[in-house]
Amino acid sequence: MLDSLYREHNNWLKSWIGRRLGCPEQASDLAQETFVRILTQQRQVQPHTPRAYLSTIARGLMIDLFRRKSLEQAYLDSLQQLPETTAISPEDHHLIIEALMHIDQMLDQLGERSRQIFLMAQLDGLSHAEISRRIGVSVNTVRKHYIRALTHCLLLMDDSHETDC
Structure with a gap:
């Protein structure tokens, strides 16, 4: 075939x-x-x-x-x-690119809102209250999406380490 x-x-x-x-x-x-x-x-x-x-x-x-x-x-x-x-070094450059690709794949599996909140907290260093004000949702909603995104990434990281052994 x-x-x-x-x-x-x-x-x-x-x-x-x-x-x-x-x-x-x-x-x-x-x-x-x-x-x-x-x-x-x-x-x-x-x-x-x-x-x-x-x-x-x-x-x-x-x-x-x-x-x-x-x-x-x-x-x-x-x-x-x-x-x-x-x-x-070229080796470090390669490892960094691979890590960025892995992070991108993890984030791609999140919903848009969870990804946005996670990135605003992690990359921009914004508090949950500031994110809440910027995107117009409650702090509890921000917290819920952030925890969902963080849990998702941590679970995927755990899975990838188990398969490396």
Whole structure:
């Protein structure tokens, strides 16, 4: 199944991705990653519309790529603000980007309000009362969403440490 899917649609998929990215090398990499995703799925799928199936998987991979690039650019922009004497090794740079991607994935699973409140508290250092005033909800609502977001992140962090062992 995968063999025929690859033979029949790989060139089309590379072209489809290439038109969206404008980079043949990245298109080739993402096309390969698309087939790797299919190969590593728990269940075998025989799509009735293979191109729609492949483009859906590839679209998700492109979103991940854009997200990673955006996070990396934000990180590089923040490094520009540091004194030049602060040097970060390539290994540390990679670890920081991976951590940012993990945080982004955790936050992406939260509802919009919980994510907003969590980020206002953690990044902006705002109190629950200040967040309440800014977004127009009660302090109890802010507290409830903050606790939900914090609990969610802590549980996911615990899960990821258990799988590392």
